[in-house]
Amino acid sequence: MVSTGKFRLALIQMLVGADKAANVEKAVAKVAEAAANGATMIVLPECFNSPYGTQYFKQYAEPIPGPSTDALAAAAKQHKVHLIGGSIPHELNGKLFNTCVAFSPSGEVVAKHSKAHLFDIDVPGKIKFTESEVLSPGANIDHSTFTTDHCNVGLGICYDIRFAEMATLYAKKGCHLLVYPGAFNMTTGPAHWELITRSRALDNQLFAAVCAPARDTGASYVAWGHSMVVDPWGTVISSAQEEETIVYADIDMAKLHETRKMIPLTMQRRTDLYDTLAKK
Numbered sequence: 258m259v260s261t262g263k264f265r266l267a268l269i270q271m272l273v274g275a276d277k278a279a280n281v282e283k284a285v286a287k288v289a290e291a292a293a294n295g296a297t298m299i300v301l302p303e304c305f306n307s308p309y310g311t312q313y314f315k316q317y318a319e320p321i322p323g324p325s326t327d328a329l330a331a332a333a334k335q336h337k338v339h340l341i342g343g344s345i346p347h348e349l350n351g352k353l354f355n356t357c358v359a360f361s362p363s364g365e366v367v368a369k370h371s372k373a374h375l376f377d378i379d380v381p382g383k384i385k386f387t388e389s390e391v392l393s394p395g396a397n398i399d400h401s402t403f404t405t406d407h408c409n410v411g412l413g414i415c416y417d418i419r420f421a422e423m424a425t426l427y428a429k430k431g432c433h434l435l436v437y438p439g440a441f442n443m444t445t446g447p448a449h450w451e452l453i454t455r456s457r458a459l460d461n462q463l464f465a466a467v468c469a470p471a472r473d474t475g476a477s478y479v480a481w482g483h484s485m486v487v488d489p490w491g492t493v494i495s496s497a498q499e500e501e502t503i504v505y506a507d508i509d510m511a512k513l514h515e516t517r518k519m520i521p522l523t524m525q526r527r528t529d530l531y532d533t534l535a536k537k
């Protein structure tokens with residue numbers, strides 16, 4: 258599709274606690290607030306219904322559909338918004354996944370993405386995290402994109418943003434906006450979060466949005482926060498600090514076309530050269 262027009266995107270940087278029902282209730286209330294402020298596409302953070310940590314995933318996991326996604330479907334329908342439901346610990350056939358479900362303004366599921374790249378890192382003295390001890394990676398990205406009246410959207414979850422290939426594949430498929438619910442930490446957040454979001458936007462000349470939980474310094478995993486939206490020129494057009502808030506960005510698809518016209522990367526790619534090297 259051709260992307261046109263303007264719409265308001267909202268990123269809900271919410272504080273997530275131990276009470277799952279309270280987290281879901283808060284998410285639904287924030288969706289209502291963002292919709293009342295004119296947002297027609299609303300994003301929740303990674304693990305919006307559960308504290309983030311391998312020790313929590315099994316206890317908080319639910320099937321899809323389940324209580325958390327049912328509440329989101331109802332909220333999308335009630336407020337007639339596109340709702341990208343952050344992510345939840347998700348149980349399927351005895352395995353656990355970290356899954357994002359997106360809903361149309363009529364409450365239908367339009368995309369479902371299970372985190373494809375699991376967060377296994379070891380930065381000595383700073384952070385060691387092994388998501389693969391508990392989670393399984395998503396098996397495909399066939400249902401990880403969806404279409405709206407204004408643009409095509411591609412979904413990833415947190416660590417997925419580090420893999421430029423996935424973003425480029427989405428761009429090739431015609432996505433104009435990439436959305437990553439995520440929760441970087443106090444080590445990789447300041448070092449990489451903005452840089453990597455701007456990189457994905459700039460590489461592919463599209464909008465990129467990252468939506469984090471608010472920072473809870475008492476949590477076992479302290480999130481960086483700093484939800485933000487970057488435009489196809491690589492400019493951060495709206496962002497938060499670490500507190501609970503809603504980030505609003507007015508997305509103008511003309512910016513994407515203008516950028517691609519001025520710097521026509523898609524017409525200048527030397528895939529003939531890359532293909533030769535890739536075959537060696």
Ligand SMILES: O=C(O)CCC(=O)C(=O)O
Pocket residue numbers: 303375376414415416417419439440441442445446
């Ligand atoms: O890539 C990072 O530094 C953080 C990733 C992360 O927190 C996650 O995948 O949940």
